[in-house]
Amino acid sequence: MKQAIKIGLIGGVVEVLLSLIGMIEAFSQRDIISHIISMGHTLLLLVVLFIGYLAAKGTPGRKPSWVLINGLTSGLMVGGGLALLVTMGGMMNLRKVFINASPLLYKLLTFDQGRNEGILLLLGGGVLSGLLAGLLSLAPSILRRVLIVSLGSVVGAGVLQDLLRPTVALWGSLAVVNEWLFSSNGLTSHGAIGLFALVTASSAFWAKKGNVIRSGLKSLPPARQRALKITALLLLIALLLGLPQLLGLFLSEVLTIIGLYVLLGLGLNIVVGFAGLLDLGYVAFFAIGAYTTGVLTSPELGFFNLSFWGALPFAIFMGVLSGVLLGVPVLKMRGDYLAIATLGFGEIIRILVLSDFLRPWLGGAQGIGKIAKAHIGSMELATPQQIYYLILAGCLLVGFISWRLRDSRLGRAWMAVREDEDVAQAMGINLSSTKLLAFATGAAFSALSGAIFASKLGSVYPHSFNVMISINILCLIIVGGMGSIPGVLVGAFALVGLPELLREFADYRLLVYGAALVAMMLLRPEGLWPEALRRRELHEGESTKTESVSGSESKST
């Protein structure tokens, strides 16, 4: 019981924090189920359900009455926390300190009723949700999984409505589905119920018959299996090529941004994921690629007048050169120092391109404008749809190189260096050249991405090359899975795609990144789509780990 109270209190603090930082308010703009529940309230509900579930699950002995009581108590604590906030808000003006403690927030928290009614609703709602969570934890696991998937799908459809609505609308024949499912802001109530039922039915079906289907597929003769795999691959390629036409202008733009980050992520994946060199100044190479393209193609500065394709090899070369230049000083540094030193380099580059000292050559705080777009034949690649193909080509090329490098001798040398430098050196690997090659390759990919970025925007400003981008890319590959190429894709879609789609997220993007990073490291350090090797490594000691307070290093990085 004490545990449940503790968990509940933590939940209460979390919900109060979410309210005070303004997230609930911002999320309330969007309705999940039109006119019934907004995204803000959904977030509150999800948190209290999760807390209740945790409390219920942790009940020793799993006696049903105790499970329910624990769930109930924790829910009460959460509701109580919010109720406390509302009470205090009534007594004093919290807004002088916490700028988001606005009247709108109180209205949301009290569900548009008066203060006392709102407090009762909060407490009651907390208790009810806690009870529900308890029931959920008592339910048989199949039922629980199905329910969670269905709930998740409905919430997901509401959250991603800006993605789904225009996509479905592009196919005229499916417009009627659109009408039925979505209203102008959120799912329609019948749409939500229908979706819930549909997903429940299909998950139940899959739960019962999934294994049968899977083993059926496996038992097919190898030739058929291969044919199936090739068809799937071809479908995927067709989808990739056709995507911009399917998705329209805004979403193509989002895809190009995701693509740029995928390029960057693949590059950093080599440095951090394969070779284990934590590079926090990665944005420097991005900047160098972009600025080289700018200096070489822009008529504004007037030095050179190359085309995009002419400038591209120079940009990549400058990237490689700076990768080596960065790598040489840091060859002997260990993990933490390497991170800070590379961070320092990134900042030095940013300060230099921003300074007045280099303004005649690099444009200073105004940056460089009028950068050339890429031309294929007579066609200029200017719209997002067209640039998408350029980026897709880049991603495929870089992805292919990454994949082949990973399985090559150099790739294995990188992984050896990542595991233990001294042993690798003892095995005959030349540390200097291996590390420098890692830096150089990563930098080359980044410079490529920078060149495309410069051409896409048509201009470069020093403020776009700050340390946040390095951190963004790092988060991306860590959440996706360090060293794993599909992981980079997952990370990019999750961490770059979602915030673009959820504009309300914008202010809280880095907060969520930070929280995601901490959560991932605590719960699943190998990432969302990890390399199998990595997962084995990171969970190796777990079954045999004893409660030790000494914390000696069981393995080096």
Added chain:
Amino acid sequence: MWKRLRERTTPTDVVMWLIGAAILVLVIWGSTATLSGGKYSSSHWFDFVVFGLAQGSIYALIAMGYTMVYGILRMINFAHSEVFMSGPYTAYYVAAAFYSSGFLDRQPILSLIIIFLVSMATSTVIALLLERIAYRPLRTAPRLVPLITAIGASFFLQYTFRGLYGSGFQAYPVVKILEGEWMFGEFRILKFQAVVIVAAALLMAGLYTFIQRTRIGKAIRSVSEDKEASSLMGIDVDRMIVTTFVIGGMAAGAAGVLYAVMFKQVHFFMGFVPGIKAFTAAVLGGIGNIPGAMLGGIFLGLIESVGPTLFLDGLGIVAPYQLKDAIAFILLVLVLIFRPTGILGERVAIKKA
């Protein structure tokens, strides 16, 4: 002997020595040019030096936190910059309340003390939360994992505070007794600079005595040296780690108020650059080494303040003060390359797994 030397130096070493020599030449050339140019009088240089000392003392206080945590946990507490930020930002509201009620003018010393206490308390709470939630579960994880967690925690805290208090710059109220200056002939010291230097010096002296002379300080030093042996000696390692974070947090909170007094503004992002500079200072002095952190901080502050004008003005670089952060980072990189153990030498026992 020459043969062995030739065998052991690699091409990369040669390149590094060349770069180091080039930088040295530039520095000397620039300094002589600036000094012989006579553009700056001695009172100008005195201003720079005092400013550097004040800023350096603040870095030194923050660096204490970095160096102590590194000594005891072998990890860089990236989020220490947010520990530093949270104190003065929260104390701002207390200060603003005092100002508007006139309490600040009536009882300036008492209000300053209260502001300090609030800031130190907030920073300590954040440091404790960090230790409990983000660092304790990961004590046995491979090196990269706690570092990434620290980075994530740093951004999480920054943006949480942004959400709570807003994204604007908040101006600290002016404390009248801290305004004004003292003149010595043609040299002047601004009052608040003197206060910052003295306060920081007192705090550092206090911390140093605590670490060197008390039993708890000895326990902390022992845990930094060898965790297992310490626990065998009956020291509660967890509690010592918590104490270290508390001390670091308090120092950072105090440094935060001093920073606010000096620069008169707080902002949710204010911890980032001082944090990196303070880490530079800790490395400069020798990470894990507390007097080293103090020395490193002051040294860095002086270089940052005097450096751009001294080195770069003579080379004809326009607006050298824009590059002062670059100088700090270049210094960091140079120290990490040529003397990674720092000025006073690294006091961390090297353990190879």
